[in-house]
Amino acid sequence: KAGVTQTPRYLIKTRGQQVTLSCSPISGHRSVSWYQQTPGQGLQFLFEYFSETQRNKGNFPGRFSGRQFSNSRSEMNVSTLELGDSALYLCASSLDRVTDTQYFGPGTRLTVL
């Protein structure tokens, strides 16, 4: 069974731009979670989607948003990029609940200049 895939793997943007990241979960998994990983803050939970609805949300500003499609694929959007948004963005999928075992993709490395 194919694992979680994320595209693109690397991205370079400038301040003020917006960016969209994509995640395809493991086949049959309906819950998709997004995390931001930085050296200073570690792994921080952004949000979780299930059945095209945001079910859980971390403590991030409204510039961070996401959506999920009917095939469980998910996208994450960050608007008005700031230097501090430079990070590795990880997507994880799980069967039904956010508390089920999570399986991670390789991540998208975003650099904001």
Add this chain to the structure above:
Amino acid sequence: GDSVTQMEGPVTLSEEAFLTINCTYTATGYPSLFWYVQYPGEGLQLLLKATKADDKGSNKGFEATYRKETTSFHLEKGSVQVSDSAVYFCALSDANTGNQFYFGTGTSLTVIP
């Protein structure tokens, strides 16, 4: 709220040395406990898990036992290899009370030949 505390790194060991990475948790319910590993430039991979007290998770020579009395889930390996060099994350989730995974800050391990 729920949380995970991991021993600070970095940890440097010689090949074939014994490894222990300490992890303690705080939870209001009965969480499942996990160890994930992250190799350079990659996402997190599930290493092992335990879903109830006294369960032992094991994989690739690594072991961890769910100790409710000490609220701990320490990771051990009897003889580390250079290929074990990575960052290790302890995590918990609680299906009954939680709405997200909680990760520790990660412990970097370097094994030298």
